[in-house]
Amino acid sequence: MDGDALYSIGDLARRTGLTVKTVRFYSDRGIVPPTDRSPAGYRLYDIDAVARLDLVRTLRDLGLDLPTIRKVVDREISFPEVAAAHAEALATQIRMLRLRRAVLTAVARRGSTPEELDLMHKLAKLSEDERRRLIGDFLDTAFGGLDPTAGFAGIRRSMTPELPDNPETEQVEAWVELAELSQDPDFRAAMRRTAEQHAAERAQGGAEGLRRDAAAIVRDLAGPALVGGIDRVSAQADPVVAAVTAQYADLSGRPDDAGLRRRLLSILETANDPRRERYLKLLAVINDWPAPESLAPVFDWFIQALRARIPGTAYCGDQ
Numbered sequence: 001m002d003g004d005a006l007y008s009i010g011d012l013a014r015r016t017g018l019t020v021k022t023v024r025f026y027s028d029r030g031i032v033p034p035t036d037r038s039p040a041g042y043r044l045y046d047i048d049a050v051a052r053l054d055l056v057r058t059l060r061d062l063g064l065d066l067p068t069i070r071k072v073v074d075r076e077i078s079f080p081e082v083a084a085a086h087a088e089a090l091a092t093q094i095r096m097l098r099l100r101r102a103v104l105t106a107v108a109r110r111g112s113t114p115e116e117l118d119l120m121h122k123l124a125k126l127s128e129d130e131r132r133r134l135i136g137d138f139l140d141t142a143f144g145g146l147d148p149t150a151g152f153a154g155i156r157r158s159m160t161p162e163l164p165d166n167p168e169t170e171q172v173e174a175w176v177e178l179a180e181l182s183q184d185p186d187f188r189a190a191m192r193r194t195a196e197q198h199a200a201e202r203a204q205g206g207a208e209g210l211r212r213d214a215a216a217i218v219r220d221l222a223g224p225a226l227v228g229g230i231d232r233v234s235a236q237a238d239p240v241v242a243a244v245t246a247q248y249a250d251l252s253g254r255p256d257d258a259g260l261r262r263r264l265l266s267i268l269e270t271a272n273d274p275r276r277e278r279y280l281k282l283l284a285v286i287n288d289w290p291a292p293e294s295l296a297p298v299f300d301w302f303i304q305a306l307r308a309r310i311p312g313t314a315y316c317g318d319q
Helices: 009-016 020-028 047-061 066-073 079-110 114-124 128-143 152-158 169-182 185-211 214-227 235-252 258-271 274-286 296-307
Strands: none
Touching (some): 009 047, 020 047, 047 066, 066 079, 079 114, 079 169, 114 169, 128 152, 128 169, 128 185, 169 185, 169 274, 185 258, 185 274, 214 235, 214 296, 235 296, 258 296
16 A cells, blocks of 8 residues: 555554554544545544554553643654653652552561551651651751750761662661651650760860760770670770770870769760661661671670679679
């Protein structure tokens, strides 16, 4: 057939691979209108109808709705414009599907109750601004009103999650858990105590105290003892404990006595909260940072070593 030939619905269906019912449907919707009618009143189509149907099929496969397809084939709107809008819509759908998958995966793994599921779903659906407000409220509770010279602005930035536009499932799961954790009243109170102790230590330690704190001293001086397998209550641990308390006393401007050791013990026990470490691990997943070093083993070792050397303080044994 040449370019001037006309095709019946059956011919058009055979040329395009569509069913007669489908061709008639698009014709009834005005998407592929007939060019003419036969003497018997049957619809006839020209060669352009073949091209239009091929385009319609492609657009339908891409998920476009019929009103939009009609505008494209009638050139009321350009296909690049439609493609851009549809791509953005698909991106939004993909993000939502990832959120749903992450929530369902977390529910299955944790055995969540219906109430927890509802909370997790709400947390996962928060917008970027809503996520920032939620975490901002948590950080305000922890650091608000404290001495700004104690470095809290930097700490706040380092504790702020930044969920990417197209997060991996693991990042969404981490965000949901971190958001839940940030709303825990006990954890909020513990973070506030840690911040207040940090501010007090920095205020008393002067310029040197701004560079090193109790946690850093314990990490650097007690870490090798832990790695070396030294028993925390043995005589071999005595010089390690003495070195830590002496350096801490020097930084804080206090005598190295039982009172200072009790103070140091309180600071370390507050800092050694497993929820804080969990928050930092989740934060690293969300922000795609390297996993943070766990200080829990060295803190556990030194806390028990210190307890054993403070009169009247019970030693808890191996934990």
